[in-house]
Amino acid sequence: MPERKLTKKELFFSWLNKLFFLTVGPFIAAFALEVFLVPNNIIDGGIVGVSIIVSYLTKMNLGLLIFIINIPFFLLAFNKIGKKFVLQTFYAIGMLSLALNIFTTHHLPTTDDLLLSTVFGGIILGTGVGLVLKNEGSLDGTEIMSLVLSKKFGFSVGEWIMLFNVFIYSAAGLVFGWNRAMYAVLTYFIAFRVIDVVLEGLNSAKSIEVISEKAEEIGQELIEKLDISVTYLKGVGGYSKAQKTLIYCVVSRLELAKMKEIIKNIDPNAFITIVDVHEAYGGRIRGRQR
Numbered sequence: 001m002p003e004r005k006l007t008k009k010e011l012f013f014s015w016l017n018k019l020f021f022l023t024v025g026p027f028i029a030a031f032a033l034e035v036f037l038v039p040n041n042i043i044d045g046g047i048v049g050v051s052i053i054v055s056y057l058t059k060m061n062l063g064l065l066i067f068i069i070n071i072p073f074f075l076l077a078f079n080k081i082g083k084k085f086v087l088q089t090f091y092a093i094g095m096l097s098l099a100l101n102i103f104t105t106h107h108l109p110t111t112d113d114l115l116l117s118t119v120f121g122g123i124i125l126g127t128g129v130g131l132v133l134k135n136e137g138s139l140d141g142t143e144i145m146s147l148v149l150s151k152k153f154g155f156s157v158g159e160w161i162m163l164f165n166v167f168i169y170s171a172a173g174l175v176f177g178w179n180r181a182m183y184a185v186l187t188y189f190i191a192f193r194v195i196d197v198v199l200e201g202l203n204s205a206k207s208i209e210v211i212s213e214k215a216e217e218i219g220q221e222l223i224e225k226l227d228i229s230v231t232y233l234k235g236v237g238g239y240s241k242a243q244k245t246l247i248y249c250v251v252s253r254l255e256l257a258k259m260k261e262i263i264k265n266i267d268p269n270a271f272i273t274i275v276d277v278h279e280a281y282g283g284r285i286r287g288r289q290r
């Protein structure tokens with residue numbers, strides 16, 4: 001069956017939705033920086049962290065610094081990663097710079113409690129960055145640099161980002177003191193976890209595979225008692241060479257305990273594997289479809 005092409009109207013609204021989040025995300029991130037992090041000399045990683053340090057030492061405008069320092073990374077990546085991603089990143093960072101200047105002129109209230117600043121700054125910053133990443137953009141040129149270097153030298157993107165951040169947080173320790181640097185690392189960790197939540201969602205489900213001699217009986221019971229779809233897969237035992245029927249299904253975390261109870265009641269020797277599923281598309285997760 002040929003894949004249905006999106007209409008011009010659908011493409012327009014998809015583009016509008018992406019543009020909205022590429023605008024809102026940077027404003028959320030800028031709010032975290034101006035209200036919680038920058039006033040307490042707690043830096044973020046990457047180019048934003050470098051910019052905060054340079055701005056502190058030179059008194060230059062932070063938003064302008066972030067934009068200027070990122071320009072070489074845009075030029076480097078333009079023909080290596082994809083023009084769409086680079087342009088969307090360029091727009092998102094432009095919005096971040098604009099938002100920082102807007103919030104700076106309005107003198108938003110801040111807190112001098114370092115723990116509160118670290119926790120809430122990390123949560124809000126992670127939310128903003130996550131929204132941008134989810135819509136195919138980025139707020140940091142080091143991510144672009146890491147993508148390019150990983151393709152050229154073989155290390156993973158995460159390893160390059162970690163290497164850059166080791167130097168950046170070490171510099172923060174020298175400039176702001178090691179106490180502030182440790183709070184900055186904690187902020188980064190919190191933001192990193194929140195980014196995962198934004199990208200993957202809170203309601204992660206579980207995909208289940210069951211191997212049992214009573215597969216069809218188990219499958220029918222799951223359909224009736226949990227109202228979920230199940231799929232039967234045919235397999236061959238590697239040792240016995242016997243034909244086997246496997247059950248595949250997706251359930252919520254709340255249904256997992258009940259599902260295991262149903263399976264064990266029918267076949268205590270059933271082999272079960274459980275894997276996290278962060279997103280599921282197509283078909284129906286619930287109901288007697290398959």
